[in-house]
Amino acid sequence: MRESQAQFSRRETQVLGISCDSTSTLAAYNLSFGPSLAYPVKLLSDFYPHGDVTKKYKLFNIETGTADRSSVVIDKNGYIRKVNKYQYRSVLGPNGYGVVDLDFNIKDLIIFINDL
């Protein structure tokens, strides 16, 4: 069966998570999902210099010292195509903590990428 355009776009898209956590925190977070359940997104640490990349994307909140929840779509040529600032939808994860409902939160972005 021919894959849908959305499936194609998903395969042609890399999702990267960025937070101002240390790599150790991210390692503990990944482990919290258990040996067989890696977190579905690669998580990157913007810890030192603190929030450096987040600041370059103008998404650093100086009052909380963290990123603002937001998504950025970058095309294959390295240009920004969309910036979304919003509350993510979360679900209860297998680790007992709230986790971002990834499929739900990137659905609209994948549709957007279809049309690029």
Place this chain on the structure above:
Amino acid sequence: MSLLPGDKAPLFTLMDHNRKSVSLENFLGKKNVILMFFVFAFTDG
């Protein structure tokens, strides 16, 4: 002031949870990239 569509995405290299470097440049020319900025691990995102 936010970055806007059409702006060049700032390049970066960051470490993942295994302290392995990941660069935006690795994906250019190959894949679209969605960056999801999270507040903290162990929170709702």
